Amino acid sequence: xxxxxxxxxxxxxxxxxxLSLSSASADGPKPCINAxxxxxxxxxxxxxxxxxxxxxxxxxxxxxEKAAGNDVKCNSCHENLKDYKLKPNGKADLxxxx
Numbered sequence: 001x002x003x004x005x006x007x008x009x010x011x012x013x014x015x016x017x018x019l020s021l022s023s024a025s026a027d028g029p030k031p032c033i034n035a036x037x038x039x040x041x042x043x044x045x046x047x048x049x050x051x052x053x054x055x056x057x058x059x060x061x062x063x064x065e066k067a068a069g070n071d072v073k074c075n076s077c078h079e080n081l082k083d084y085k086l087k088p089n090g091k092a093d094l095x096x097x098x
Contacts, residue, residue, distance in 0.1 A: 029053065033084055038091070039098060061097050072097070 029050030037043045045057040058074075065072045074081055077090035 039094060041098060065097055 029052055031050050032042075032046035032054060033051075035043065035046045037046065041057060041061075042054055045053040049056075062072050072093075077087055077093050079085045079087050
């Protein structure tokens with residue numbers, strides 16, 4: 001006799017699997033918080049692929065700066081990484097890096 005899996009467990013697993021599949025494809029990229037940035041590169045990255053594309057673009061900028069000997073990190077310009085609020089020096093510093 002085979003052990004029986006409770007129906008609610010099976011239905012719950014199917015529901016969770018359905019949520020993860022639908023959210024990955026239906027929602028598209030996570031939208032930018034500041035899609036109207038004054039920086040053309042940031043604005044273009046937002047339009048292309050949302051927050052993930054901006055993160056890739058910023059990582060490339062930081063990699064270039066680090067190679068030049070500058071110690072830059074996300075929190076050099078941002079107060080936090082939840083809403084990406086800029087510190088007072090954020091825009092001025094980014095202008096130097098762009």
